[in-house]
Amino acid sequence: MTHFIFIAASYGVSLLGLVLLTGWMVVAYRGQRRALADLEARGIRRRARMAGTEPVRSS
Amino acid sequence: MPVLDLANPVRFMKLSDRVLPWLAAAAVAVLCVGFVLAFRAPADYQQGETVRIMYIHVPFAWLGMFGYTMMALSSIGILVWRHPLADVAHKAAAPIGATFTALCLITGSLWGRPMWGTYWVWDARLTSMLVLLLLYLGVMALRAAIEDPNRAGRAVAVLTLVGFVNVPIVKFSVDWWNTLHQPASVFRMGGSTIDGSLLWPLMTCAVGFTLVFLALHMLGMRTEILRRRVQALEARAAAEAMA
Numbered sequence: 344m345t346h347f348i349f350i351a352a353s354y355g356v357s358l359l360g361l362v363l364l365t366g367w368m369v370v371a372y373r374g375q376r377r378a379l380a381d382l383e384a385r386g387i388r389r390r391a392r393m394a395g396t397e398p399v400r401s402s
Numbered sequence: 403m404p405v406l407d408l409a410n411p412v413r414f415m416k417l418s419d420r421v422l423p424w425l426a427a428a429a430v431a432v433l434c435v436g437f438v439l440a441f442r443a444p445a446d447y448q449q450g451e452t453v454r455i456m457y458i459h460v461p462f463a464w465l466g467m468f469g470y471t472m473m474a475l476s477s478i479g480i481l482v483w484r485h486p487l488a489d490v491a492h493k494a495a496a497p498i499g500a501t502f503t504a505l506c507l508i509t510g511s512l513w514g515r516p517m518w519g520t521y522w523v524w525d526a527r528l529t530s531m532l533v534l535l536l537l538y539l540g541v542m543a544l545r546a547a548i549e550d551p552n553r554a555g556r557a558v559a560v561l562t563l564v565g566f567v568n569v570p571i572v573k574f575s576v577d578w579w580n581t582l583h584q585p586a587s588v589f590r591m592g593g594s595t596i597d598g599s600l601l602w603p604l605m606t607c608a609v610g611f612t613l614v615f616l617a618l619h620m621l622g623m624r625t626e627i628l629r630r631r632v633q634a635l636e637a638r639a640a641a642e643a644m645a
Contacts (some may be wrong), residue, residue: 346516353509375628
């Protein structure tokens with residue numbers, strides 16, 4: 344395959360970039376979920392939840 | 403009930419909780435099909451095997467512009483309606499659009515070296531694409547620099563709308579100026595100039611990457627909504643502790 348190194352580098356960099364972006368976003372999402380769960384475990388809840396107008400699974 | 407009232411964070415969280423897994427699965431499935439088609443497609447009669455870079459480079463370029471257009475539309479939502487989801491959508495789109503734009507520039511350089519004999523040339527298309535990346539970075543830096551989230555939202559919305567003038571420049575730069583970059587060959591008057599055997603894999607990859615973009619954007623919006631809830635609860639807990 345001609346210019347294999349350029350094709351491989353393009354796909355490799357793209358894969359790396361998208362994996363890093365996805366990983367960073369998933370870690371950030373889990374971090375916020377954990378922080379919210381910790382607050383709720385301490386009894387600090389949003390008004391919508393306290394009033395029972397929002398289902399528990401939504402966040 | 404006005405349509406805008408239907409798009410509130412609680413409804414978005416409920417809907418995205420159901421949609422996101424399916425969207426992510428569809429993105430992976432379509433991308434897999436796209437890559438199989440891309441590597442089974444014939445080599446280009448002039449560029450040879452390097453045409454395979456097109457199947458990632460072109461979707462990255464489209465989605466770099468798509469992301470900025472999404473941010474510009476969100477900016478209108480921020481400035482006109484002050485809609486909370488518009489600000490969330492704007493903030494979530496910036497790092498994803500910046501990544502796709504950066505990958506477009508990198509894969510373009512890696513394609514340019516064997517085809518043009520150089521990684522970079524300051525022609526209108528490449529330069530305007532670099533400006534797009536700098537706009538993304540500028541928008542993210544400005545938001546990070548302003549502490550008050552409402553002021554930050556309005557400031558980045560104005561900057562985004564001013565910078566949006568660059569998007570048509572990116573698109574039409576190859577028509578307006580004499581560039582080393584080839585002219586438009588897919589979305590153009592008179593139809594695509596790419597043969598169907600290369601065009602269909604390209605379009606499949608483009609749909610796959612678009613689904614990846616949308617899935618990541620949805621995830622980013624969910625994260626931002628949760629972050630704002632955490633901040634609000636922490637502020638309330640602090641206020642209650644003080645009282």
